[in-house]
Amino acid sequence: MSGRVARSLMGAVAAVIVLAGCANTQAGTPASRTAAPAVSSPSPTPTPTSQAQRIPTTCDALMPSSLLAEIGAGLTPEDRHTEFATTWADERVGALSCRWSNGAEWPDSLLVQVSVGPEVTRTAFEGFLNGEQGGGTPAPAVASDAYTLAASGTPDGFLFLTPHYGVLAGLYPGSSVSLSSDAAMRALEHVHGVVAGLPAPGPLWVPTPNLRGATDCDSLATTAQLGEFGGLPAARTMKSDGGEYSTSLFDIDRQVGGYWCIWGADDATVSGTISVSVLPGGAEYAARARPAGSTDVAGIGEAAYVTPKGVLNVVASRGWLQVSGSDGRPSIEQAKALAKQVLVNVGYTG
Numbered sequence: 001m002s003g004r005v006a007r008s009l010m011g012a013v014a015a016v017i018v019l020a021g022c023a024n025t026q027a028g029t030p031a032s033r034t035a036a037p038a039v040s041s042p043s044p045t046p047t048p049t050s051q052a053q054r055i056p057t058t059c060d061a062l063m064p065s066s067l068l069a070e071i072g073a074g075l076t077p078e079d080r081h082t083e084f085a086t087t088w089a090d091e092r093v094g095a096l097s098c099r100w101s102n103g104a105e106w107p108d109s110l111l112v113q114v115s116v117g118p119e120v121t122r123t124a125f126e127g128f129l130n131g132e133q134g135g136g137t138p139a140p141a142v143a144s145d146a147y148t149l150a151a152s153g154t155p156d157g158f159l160f161l162t163p164h165y166g167v168l169a170g171l172y173p174g175s176s177v178s179l180s181s182d183a184a185m186r187a188l189e190h191v192h193g194v195v196a197g198l199p200a201p202g203p204l205w206v207p208t209p210n211l212r213g214a215t216d217c218d219s220l221a222t223t224a225q226l227g228e229f230g231g232l233p234a235a236r237t238m239k240s241d242g243g244e245y246s247t248s249l250f251d252i253d254r255q256v257g258g259y260w261c262i263w264g265a266d267d268a269t270v271s272g273t274i275s276v277s278v279l280p281g282g283a284e285y286a287a288r289a290r291p292a293g294s295t296d297v298a299g300i301g302e303a304a305y306v307t308p309k310g311v312l313n314v315v316a317s318r319g320w321l322q323v324s325g326s327d328g329r330p331s332i333e334q335a336k337a338l339a340k341q342v343l344v345n346v347g348y349t350g
Contacts, residue, residue, distance in 0.1 A: 049318075050284040054094030054118040054201035055165070062098055062114050062191050071171060071183050072110040075100040080113075081289065083307060085277045085322050086247035086260055088285040093252045094118055094202065107174035114191060117249040118201035120166025124250040128168075129159065132244030139185070142192050148184050155184035160192055164200050166250045167191060204255060211280040211319035212347030213257015216240070220261050220276045221342050229338040230274050230330045234266040238273065256280050257346070272329030274338070275322070278346050282320035286313050300339055302350065306332060314339050316348045 059077065068075045078101040081087050090097050095117045102110040129136055129147065136147025136159060149157035149170070156179060157170040169187060173179050214220045217237045226235040239245045239262045241253065248258065260277035279285070290305060290313070297304040301316030311324040312335040321342060323335045330338060 048205050048207075051092050051094045051205045051281060052202060053096060054204070055096035055116045056198050056202070057096065057116075057194055059096065059098035059114070061194055062096075062116070063100070063112065063187065064190075067187060067190055068100060068112065070186060071112060071179065072102060072173070072177065074102040074104075075110065075112060076103065078111075081285075083289045083291050083309075083311070085279045085282060085285070085289075085313075085320050086241075088282055088289065088320075089248035089253040089258045089279060090115060090117065091285065092258065092279055092282050093248070093255050094204065095249055095252060097249075104174070107176040109172075109174040110177050111172040112170070112187075113172070114169040114187075115167065115249045116195060117166045117168075117252045118204075119164060119255070120161060120250045120252060122161065124252070124254075125159075125161045125166050127243070128246075128250055139188060142185075142188055143196070146188060146192055148188060150184075154179055154181055158184055158188040158191075160188070160195075162192075162196050162198075165195050165198065166252075167195055168249055205281065207281050207318040209317040209350075210347075211257065211278065211317050213280045213319075214259035214278055214346055215254070215257070216259070217261035217263070219345060220259060220278065221263075221338065221345060225338070225341050225345075226263055226274060229334065229341050230325075231334045232263060232265055232272070232274050232329060233270060235263040235274070236266040238262045238264045241277075253279070258282075272325055272327035274325045274330055276338070276342055277322045278319060278342070279321075280317075280319040280346075283315045283318045286315050286320040297336065300336055301343060301348065304339075312336065312339055314343065316343055316350060319346070319348075321346070 078099045080097055080099045095115060097115045100112045136149050139146040139148055143160055146160035147158060148155040149159065159168045169191065171179055171184055217240050223235045226232045241247065241260045242251060257280045258278065262273050262275045264273045291307050293308040294305040297306055301314040303315040305313050307313065311322055314321040321339060323339045
């Protein structure tokens with residue numbers, strides 16, 4: 001029964017009681033003073049604090065147990081998240097990331113991963129297809145935009161694009177584990193059959209307030225800022241979010257302004273690097289990813305902590321910022337100073 005119908009019925013009951021009371025009073029009978037039942041107010045709609053999954057299916061539907069058993073024995077679900085923001089980028093955009101492992105150590109290990117990203121662009125899909133991973137073999141029997149991947153002869157992965165989704169999957173056996181020659185194709189056929197029939201993805205959550213995020217390394221931090229606040233002279237970009245170094249599925253973190261970059265000194269005598277990543281809307285993940293032994297830091301954003309590995313994590317305007325490095329660079333004080341500047345660069349006004 002809907003809330004509107006329930007309230008209408010309760011109102012009708014209350015009206016009957018009132019009218020009956022009036023009739024009894026007129027007849028000389030004392031009116032009942034029993035109060036009408038209170039009508040409860042509807043509960044307020046909860047304010048979202050993180051992105052809901054936007055893919056209208058499940059990991060079990062993508063890879064049912066019968067299909068997993070054909071690939072290898074003992075495959076069970078496994079979490080893919082770590083304490084680093086880059087491993088949460090797909091979740092922030094509402095992707096469906098599925099991972100199964102047989103739990104064994106190398107060389108007896110077997111890992112299966114399937115990820116479905118919402119609203120993947122053709123440019124991003126073809127950029128991956130024709131990029132560092134080396135292209136794929138067309139699978140026209142499945143679809144015109146479907147490809148198998150093979151690192152060493154036997155197909156061990158696949159990718160495909162549909163009007164609303166991009167999919168990437170990999171089968172990763174240890175050296176003592178053999179895949180059947182048609183394992184990847186069988187998985188491709190099933191997963192494509194599921195995804196191709198899905199409706200459009202759910203909405204992208206935009207928090208209020210929100211960070212603007214970044215689109216390149218300079219919009220995270222300039223060379224001058226890395227020198228002034230991070231203590232890294234003559235900084236140059238070593239790696240950044242894209243191509244073979246992309247940590248989100250087909251660069252879907254761009255949908256929310258997610259980006260990361262690593263800089264080194266343009267001077268061989270200066271060691272160490274600085275890494276910065278931003279994930280707008282990732283505040284809840286920062287709390288979930290916080291490692292044991294982390295310590296709170298005051299005076300940066302709205303909340304901050306440093307992990308036992310020395311990674312500075314900052315929450316601001318519902319976003320998540322990380323600053324870290326190598327070879328003792330940057331110091332904690334330098335990381336704090338740099339983080340304050342990066343927050344300004346990515347749109348924080350608090």
